[in-house]
Amino acid sequence: MSEQKPKDPLHGVTLEQIVSSLVEYYGWPVLGSRIDIRCFNLDPSVKSSLKFLRKTPWARKKVEKLYLVMKKEEGR
Known part of the structure; x- marks a missing residue:
């Protein structure tokens, strides 16, 4: 059997x-200029960003989308 890569x-x-x-x-x-949210612009840290993004679906979607763009850029 061959393993399939996940589509996500x-x-x-x-x-x-x-x-x-x-x-x-x-x-x-x-990052703060690309996604204008306070946790990226005002005293940013990974911990504060995670706390905000876990509670805020719209912001998390933007971060995930930018991550996918970054991965494409890295692949060039």
């Missing part, structure tokens, strides 16, 4: 991994 590109990736990767790739200032 975020499968197995934690929110903490996503935020940490985005910060490493873009840095807080660029």
Whole structure:
């Protein structure tokens, strides 16, 4: 039997991994300008961002979307 890859590109990736990767790739200032939310612009930290994103589905979707864009850029 052959194993199929999951269709969800975020499968197995934690929110903490996503935020940490985005910060490493873009840095807080660029991340805050791309997604204008306070936890990225005002005294940013991974911990405060995770707390906010876990409670705020619309913001989490934006972060996940930017993560997928970043992964595409890295693949070029």
